[in-house]
Amino acid sequence: MHKLRRPIQIFVFLLIIAIPLINFYGIKLQQKDDYAIKDSWIYSEIHSFFEGYDRSEAVELTHKVKGSVWSMDIMGFKVSDPLAFIESTTITMYLYLPLLMSIIIPVVLTVILGKVYCGWICPMNLILEFNDKIRSLLNKIGYNSRDIRFSKNTKYFVLVFGLILAIFAGRPLLALIYPPAVISREIFYRVYNGVWGVGVTLIGFILFFELVFSRRWWCRYICPGGAVYTLLSHFRLLRIKLNKSQCDLCGDCIPVCPYDLKPMTKKLTAGCDQCGLCISVCKPGALKYTLSTNNNYRNSTLQQRKTIVASNGIYKKRITEKQEVVKDFLINEKSPKNNMVVEK
Numbered sequence: 489m490h491k492l493r494r495p496i497q498i499f500v501f502l503l504i505i506a507i508p509l510i511n512f513y514g515i516k517l518q519q520k521d522d523y524a525i526k527d528s529w530i531y532s533e534i535h536s537f538f539e540g541y542d543r544s545e546a547v548e549l550t551h552k553v554k555g556s557v558w559s560m561d562i563m564g565f566k567v568s569d570p571l572a573f574i575e576s577t578t579i580t581m582y583l584y585l586p587l588l589m590s591i592i593i594p595v596v597l598t599v600i601l602g603k604v605y606c607g608w609i610c611p612m613n614l615i616l617e618f619n620d621k622i623r624s625l626l627n628k629i630g631y632n633s634r635d636i637r638f639s640k641n642t643k644y645f646v647l648v649f650g651l652i653l654a655i656f657a658g659r660p661l662l663a664l665i666y667p668p669a670v671i672s673r674e675i676f677y678r679v680y681n682g683v684w685g686v687g688v689t690l691i692g693f694i695l696f697f698e699l700v701f702s703r704r705w706w707c708r709y710i711c712p713g714g715a716v717y718t719l720l721s722h723f724r725l726l727r728i729k730l731n732k733s734q735c736d737l738c739g740d741c742i743p744v745c746p747y748d749l750k751p752m753t754k755k756l757t758a759g760c761d762q763c764g765l766c767i768s769v770c771k772p773g774a775l776k777y778t779l780s781t782n783n784n785y786r787n788s789t790l791q792q793r794k795t796i797v798a799s800n801g802i803y804k805k806r807i808t809e810k811q812e813v814v815k816d817f818l819i820n821e822k823s824p825k826n827n828m829v830v831e832k
């Protein structure tokens with residue numbers, strides 16, 4: 489299943505580029521600005537798709553889908569980001585029913601499938617995953633990026649503080665720092681005005697800070713939308729689970745996780761975005777998507793856990809961290825509730 493993720497991410501990214509381009513082409517068509525259409529290869533290409541239609545039909549078709557991942561209108565059916573609803577409702581103190589209806593699909597999907605928006609849809613995540621590859625490359629050639637950590641609760645503070653500020657400002661502020669909204673808006677500016685806005689500076693700063701100082705820091709500690717999705721996915725049904733009999737204790741799933749979760753040893757928190765990167769580096773069948781409401785691995789055998797402590801996987805630089813994780817795991821496993829004694 490995780491193999492579908494990359495094509496979906498790329499499709500969404502292309503979609504948020506294509507929508508403003510097609511809408512803008514429709515405006516030029518309506519204005520009968522044929523020169524602007526013929527003068528640009530991209531609008532000429534789009535024009536070739538609509539050649540069989542007369543002008544008014546083509547104009548109508550180009551506006552069937554409007555908006556972005558922040559708020560989209562698909563043939564009159566509206567879908568909005570839950571953060572857009574929360575921010576707008578907080579500022580206006582008014583429950584606008586159509587806006588509430590427009591978040592039902594993302595909310596239900598998140599409650600059932602977890603933070604799939606982050607792992608499978610968010611355009612920023614796609615960019616960050618490529619940035620991750622550059623970070624790994626830099627580390628391979630000898631530049632050691634730092635890994636500064638903050639409290640994981642920082643993003644909830646950003647969310648609440650941003651909402652309070654937005655009330656005073658009387659306008660949405662979180663949308664200004666929410667990467668999917670920023671990226672969509674920047675593409676819109678570029679298409680409609682021919683220039684980039686200040687949002688590209690924010691995206692550039694996030695990427696730079698991530699390369700040099702802290703891996704996936706924005707998603708882990710800051711993103712207000714990520715905070716909302718994390719809250720919604722606490723009781724998700726889809727979870728990554730470990731099949732202990734298949735696990736060969738290599739520990740590869742630990743450093744690959746962008747959210748610093750421990751798929752092999754600890755229960756996965758709602759921070760898991762279902763990206764499946766841990767599955768892709770794991771032996772087939774050891775980690776897999778499962779429908780379940782709980783996810784702890786308390787029945788791991790003592791031998792398995794001892795082997796984890798001693799394991800010396802391919803990510804030697806992270807071995808100390810792995811051992812810390814496992815130590816922590818062993819300590820937690822000694823709870824009287826499961827009546828388990830761990831040999832030293």
Ligand code: SF4
Nearest residue numbers: 606610613707711714
């Ligand atoms: S945390 Fe924010 S930026 Fe990161 S993937 Fe989720 S929505 Fe996108």
Ligand code: SF4
Nearest residue numbers: 745760761763764766
């Ligand atoms: S635990 Fe696995 S699926 Fe979840 S975020 Fe980490 S790598 Fe992705």
